[in-house]
Amino acid sequence: MARDDLVDSALPDQDEAKEFYAKYEPKEALGKGISSIVRRCVSKVTGQEYAVKIIDISGEKTEDFQADQTKRETIREINILKMCDGHPNIINLHDSFQTPTFIFLVFELCKQGELFDYLTQVVTLSEKRTRIIMKQLLEAVEFIHKKNIVHRDLKKLKHLKRFIELCGTPGYLAPEVLAVSMYENVPGYRLEVDMWAIGVIMYTLLCGAPPFWHRKQMQMLRMIMQATYSFGTPEWDDISQPPKDLISKLLVKDAKDRLTATQALQHPFFKRELKPEKQFYPRKVFKAAVICVNFFYRLRFYFNNPPPISREVIKSNPYSVKMIRKHIDACAFRMYGHWVKRGDNQNRAALFEHTPRDDWKNVSLNTKTELMGIDL
Numbered sequence: 461m462a463r464d465d466l467v468d469s470a471l472p473d474q475d476e477a478k479e480f481y482a483k484y485e486p487k488e489a490l491g492k493g494i495s496s497i498v499r500r501c502v503s504k505v506t507g508q509e510y511a512v513k514i515i516d517i518s519g520e521k522t523e524d525f526q527a528d529q530t531k532r533e534t535i536r537e538i539n540i541l542k543m544c545d546g547h548p549n550i551i552n553l554h555d556s557f558q559t560p561t562f563i564f565l566v567f568e569l570c571k572q573g574e575l576f577d578y579l580t581q582v583v584t585l586s587e588k589r590t591r592i593i594m595k596q597l598l599e600a601v602e603f604i605h606k607k608n609i610v611h612r613d614l615k616k617l618k619h620l621k622r623f624i625e626l627c628g629t630p631g632y633l634a635p636e637v638l639a640v641s642m643y644e645n646v647p648g649y650r651l652e653v654d655m656w657a658i659g660v661i662m663y664t665l666l667c668g669a670p671p672f673w674h675r676k677q678m679q680m681l682r683m684i685m686q687a688t689y690s691f692g693t694p695e696w697d698d699i700s701q702p703p704k705d706l707i708s709k710l711l712v713k714d715a716k717d718r719l720t721a722t723q724a725l726q727h728p729f730f731k732r733e734l735k736p737e738k739q740f741y742p743r744k745v746f747k748a749a750v751i752c753v754n755f756f757y758r759l760r761f762y763f764n765n766p767p768p769i770s771r772e773v774i775k776s777n778p779y780s781v782k783m784i785r786k787h788i789d790a791c792a793f794r795m796y797g798h799w800v801k802r803g804d805n806q807n808r809a810a811l812f813e814h815t816p817r818d819d820w821k822n823v824s825l826n827t828k829t830e831l832m833g834i835d836l
Contacts, residue, residue: 471486471514472514472559472561472562476559476560476561476562477557477559477562477564479557480512480557480564482504483503483504483505483555484501484502484503484504484510484512484566485501485502485504486499486500486501486512487499487500487501487502488500490511495515495516495517495530496513496514496515496516497513497514498511498512498513498514499511499512499514500512500569501566509569510554510555510566510567510568510569511566511567511568511569511570512564512565512566512567513564513565513567514562514563514564515530515534515562515563515564515565516530516561516562517530517531517534517561517562517563518560518561518562531563534563534565535563537565538553538556538565540609541553543607543609544603544604544607544609547599547600547603549596549597549599549600549603550600550603550604551567551568551570552567552568553565553566553567554566554567554568575593575661579664579665579668581790583668583786583789583790584665584666584667584668584695584786585665585666587666587699587700587703589665590662590665590666590703591703591729591730593665594658594661594662594665594729594730595725595730597658597661598658598721598724598725599721599725601654601655601658601721602720602721602722602725605651605654605720605721610650610651610653610654611654611657631660631670631672631673632656632657632660632661633681633684634649634652634653634656634657634684634715635656635684635685635687635713635715636648636649636652636653636715637649637653638681638684638685639685649715650715651720652715652716652718653715654721655710655718655719655720655721655724656710656711656712656715656718658710658721658724659671659707659710659711660672660711662703662706662707662710663689663707663711666695666696666699666703667691667695667696667699668695668789669695671689671707671711672684672688672689685713686713687711687712687713689711691704693780694779694780694782694785695785698782702727702728702729703729705727705728705729706719706724706727706729709724709727710724769781769784
């Protein structure tokens, strides 16, 4: 098979992985980890594009015990993905192969990329767009929860049990997840951690910044433990009450008081008023038509002749103007390569961190308890 610059020599040997190469032709790399790489691949029979995750279990890139752990976790992931097969909002595992040194997982290809990649372009989403995305996410989470599967990091799927380890992206960690690293006698955490993460995601989609972040990580962790966040200005000035209410019922300190996925889907944010039976009223139709014409005339007029923004506002607080605010955020991202926003409680870059910082692991139990300032 010919290999160009996009398909490098890191590919597994063809003689060793005959089954995979017989069905698929690997293409360029889409992403890379410590012991795995994701590539686009094409079916030799149908020409259909897929994404193949190639996992190295040989132990050459990691310690032997880590390679064995990777293999066990991958096999468990395959079994769980098969349990989730068929749901429209969960990525489909199309095929899998295993050799003594590699495991191949062939997934459907999501060409539009990840949600937060899209968010870096648009900064924030409208309530309507957020409603669509959150409904899809909640339906997927409801589906896996009914199968006793917990997501934990919204990147990994796990069999349901009470977890007693610190795992997840720091910005999404629920209070009970932090608690397992502080105390030995805590009961652990379950499905509810996913609902907390959904609240964090929804908050971020609407305002463009996470609800919990601080330059000092201990302060950020305290904010999480106390569920301290706000719907501050100017980002939340244009957001209606229903999404704020839903978020406030997800970002709840006590896990048992959070909405379940099923309950969240019943929230008024996702409800629409039922339309009455259609009847024809000529005078009402004419009146409505006049209103519509007037509305679109005014809309076109103000589009072509927008109201002026005063020089004083531009000089004193340009960030208060929504249109200018979105441009500032977008330009900051392009310039610095990560999100830079005003205030100690806003940093979009934190959402892309995958592991907790080491300083938290090295802090003693007494210091953690003192810093948190709360009694669990």
